[in-house]
Amino acid sequence: MKKAPTVAVATALSVAALAGGIGFTAGASQAEADRKPKPVVQNDFDPLGPAMHATKNAGRTVHYSDTGEKNATPVLFMGGTGTTARASGMTEFLRTTRQKLNLRLISVERNGFGDTEYDAKLGFDDYTSDVRAVLDKLHLRKAAVVAISGGGPYAAHFAADAPGRISSLHLAAALPPYGATAEYCGKSDAELTKYFGDQIRDPREWWGFPEDSPMHDIPGFTDRAEEDGGRSYYLRGQKGDPAAQVHEQKLYCERPGPDLSKLEAPAYVYTGAKDTTVPPATQARWNKALPSEPTVRTYDDSGHDVQYRHWDQILLDVAGYADRTAVCTGRKTRVLPHEKAERAVRKGATLGSCAWR
Numbered sequence: 001m002k003k004a005p006t007v008a009v010a011t012a013l014s015v016a017a018l019a020g021g022i023g024f025t026a027g028a029s030q031a032e033a034d035r036k037p038k039p040v041v042q043n044d045f046d047p048l049g050p051a052m053h054a055t056k057n058a059g060r061t062v063h064y065s066d067t068g069e070k071n072a073t074p075v076l077f078m079g080g081t082g083t084t085a086r087a088s089g090m091t092e093f094l095r096t097t098r099q100k101l102n103l104r105l106i107s108v109e110r111n112g113f114g115d116t117e118y119d120a121k122l123g124f125d126d127y128t129s130d131v132r133a134v135l136d137k138l139h140l141r142k143a144a145v146v147a148i149s150g151g152g153p154y155a156a157h158f159a160a161d162a163p164g165r166i167s168s169l170h171l172a173a174a175l176p177p178y179g180a181t182a183e184y185c186g187k188s189d190a191e192l193t194k195y196f197g198d199q200i201r202d203p204r205e206w207w208g209f210p211e212d213s214p215m216h217d218i219p220g221f222t223d224r225a226e227e228d229g230g231r232s233y234y235l236r237g238q239k240g241d242p243a244a245q246v247h248e249q250k251l252y253c254e255r256p257g258p259d260l261s262k263l264e265a266p267a268y269v270y271t272g273a274k275d276t277t278v279p280p281a282t283q284a285r286w287n288k289a290l291p292s293e294p295t296v297r298t299y300d301d302s303g304h305d306v307q308y309r310h311w312d313q314i315l316l317d318v319a320g321y322a323d324r325t326a327v328c329t330g331r332k333t334r335v336l337p338h339e340k341a342e343r344a345v346r347k348g349a350t351l352g353s354c355a356w357r
Contacts, residue, residue: 049089050107052115057133058126063115064134065089068104074143075318076131076158077107081150081252082200082245084114084231091311093218094353101319106143108134110154112244113232120243123251124157124258131158135165144318146170148307149278153177153252156289159265160258169263170314171294172270172307175278176285177257185253192249197242203229213305214356221308260289267294268317270310272302295322299351312352328354 050065065085079087085107092098098105108131112118135143144167147155152174159166184192200206207225209215216222233240267290271280286294295317302309312326316335325341327334327349336344341351350357 050086052085055133055137057130062130062133063109065107072102072104073319074104074106074140076143076145077105078145078147078151078154079107080148081248082113082206082232084228085109086231087228090221090224090228093221094311094315097312097315101315103315103319106134110248112247114235118244120247124154127154128158128161132162141165142167144168144170146172146314146318147174148172150175156260157258159260159263163263166263166265168265168318169267170318171268171286172314173272173275173278173304175252176283176289177252177254178285178289181253181255184249189246192246193242196245196249200233200242200245201240203233209305214309215305257289261291263291269294269296270306270314271296271298272304272306273298273300274303275306277304310352326352328352328357
C-alpha cells in the first residue's frame with residue numbers, strides 16, 4: 001500500500017512529459033521549448049556516392065555508375081589509371097553545381113579494377129564496346145565525355161570508334177596516346193610488376209597529393225580518393241595484385257594512337273602549368289591529333305590536380321556555358337563572360353568558386 005503514491009506520481013510525470021512534446025524537459029519553460037526548431041525528417045535518402053549497376057556485354061559483366069537525374073544531360077566520366085567507376089564521386093564536392101547545371105555522370109569501369117574481373121585479352125576496343133553497351137542500356141544516343149589523366153587514351157579510342165556518340169570532349173590533365181611513349185614502356189613485365197606493385201600496395205601512396213595541393217582543402221577528399229584506391233585493388237580479393245595495372249600501363253604504350261579525324265564534337269583541353277605527370281608539352285599533342293583546334297585552358301595555379309581544382313569550369317563547359325568563367329569576387333561566386341571575368345581577376349578576383357578560398 002505504501003508504494004501506490006509513488007506509482008501515481010511516476011504516471012503523472014510521464015503524462016506531463018508527453019504533454020510537453022518532443023524536446024520539452026522537466027523544469028523547462030514553454031518559451032524555451034518554442035525556441036527549438038520544428039523537427040523535420042526527410043522524405044528521401046541522401047546519396048552516399050555513385051550507385052553501381054551492372055549489365056552484360058560480349059559475355060562479360062560490365063559495371064558502371066550512374067549519378068543524377070535521368071532527364072539530365074549525360075556525361076561519360078573516364079577516370080584516371082587504376083580507378084573504379086565510383087571515382088566520379090570524387091567530383092561531388094561541387095554536387096550542388098552539377099545538379100543546378102542538370103548534369104548526369106556515368107562511368108564505365110575498366111578491365112580488372114574494382115568490381116570488374118581481369119581479362120588479359122581485353123584492350124581499348126573492348127572498353128569502347130562496353131561503353132556503347134551501357135549507353136544503349138540507358139537509351140542514350142550521345143553524351144559529353146570527360147577524361148582525366150589515364151582516362152585520356154580510352155577517350156581517344158572511344159572518340160575514334162564512336163565519334164557520333166560524343167557531344168563534346170573534355171580532356172583534363174589527360175594523357176594523349178600520341179607522340180613518344182613513356183620511359184617505362186621499355187621495361188619487362190617483371191620490372192613493371194615490381195614497379196607498380198610497390199605503388200599500389202598502399203592506396204594512400206597511389207593517391208597522394210602534394211602538401212600544397214588545394215585538394216587538401218576539400219573536406220574528406222583525400223579519404224575518398226584513398227578509398228577508391230582500396231576499391232580498385234582489393235575489392236574482389238585481389239590483395240594488391242598489380243596485373244590489371246600493368247596491363248593498363250602497357251596499353252598506354254600502344255602506337256600509333258587512334259585516328260580522330262571523324263570527330264566533329266568540340267574539344268577542350270585543361271592543363272595545369274605545374275603538372276609533372278602529364279606536363280603541358282605532352283598535353284599539347286592533343287592539338288595535333290584533334291581534327292579541329294581545341295579550346296585550351298591553362299592554369300598557373302594547378303598541377304596534376306587541375307581537373308579537380310577547376311572542375312567548376314569543366315562543368316560550365318560541359319553544360320554549354322563555354323563562353324563563361326566562374327570567378328570569386330569578394331565573397332560571392334559569379335559566372336561572367338570571359339572578358340569581364342579577366343577584368344575581375346586583374347582587380348583581385350580568383351578563378352573558380354569562392355569555396356577555394
